[in-house]
Amino acid sequence: MARRSVETVYNPQGTSPIVKMKDMTEVIKAMQNSPNAAFVRECSFVERVVLAAIIKCVKREGVSEVRWGGVTKQCMVLFDQLREDLTLTKPTHERLRFVLQSLVASKAIILESGAAADRKDISDRLAMLNMETGEVVRALSDVGKSRWENVLGA
Numbered sequence: 001m002a003r004r005s006v007e008t009v010y011n012p013q014g015t016s017p018i019v020k021m022k023d024m025t026e027v028i029k030a031m032q033n034s035p036n037a038a039f040v041r042e043c044s045f046v047e048r049v050v051l052a053a054i055i056k057c058v059k060r061e062g063v064s065e066v067r068w069g070g071v072t073k074q075c076m077v078l079f080d081q082l083r084e085d086l087t088l089t090k091p092t093h094e095r096l097r098f099v100l101q102s103l104v105a106s107k108a109i110i111l112e113s114g115a116a117a118d119r120k121d122i123s124d125r126l127a128m129l130n131m132e133t134g135e136v137v138r139a140l141s142d143v144g145k146s147r148w149e150n151v152l153g154a
Helices: 002-008 021-032 035-042 045-061 068-082 093-105 133-144 146-152
Strands: 109-111 126-129
Touching: 035 133, 045 068, 045 093, 045 109, 045 126, 045 133, 045 146, 068 093, 068 126, 068 146, 093 109, 133 146
Parallel strands: none
Antiparallel strands: 109 126
């Protein structure tokens, strides 16, 4: 975010840019109004859980591509931590696959593809977020305030 603020006030004449609080505020506002942030805010609760699960797995494993099987396990944990409506039942693996397909179709997630990937079980295929992690975390925080921040460690 700070880099983005500096980029917005960059002066090509070679003088050092001075980033003011106003500049930071404008960058934050632009990021909150980005198409990705708007997309995350419009996602269903289960779609948001899937996005959060990918972020958790990426942080834990230290790689950007994570196995779908690990994501589904993380979804089950996060679902219980995040749901406010106790009448919501945990999604089945089939439901999570449907959500995955929806998020892949919307280009929010990239799923390993190709002939070799097609021969793999879905749980062994690699998935990765196709949006900036920080932007997704901020958008989730806008939706659920501190609940998402606490779970994601933001």
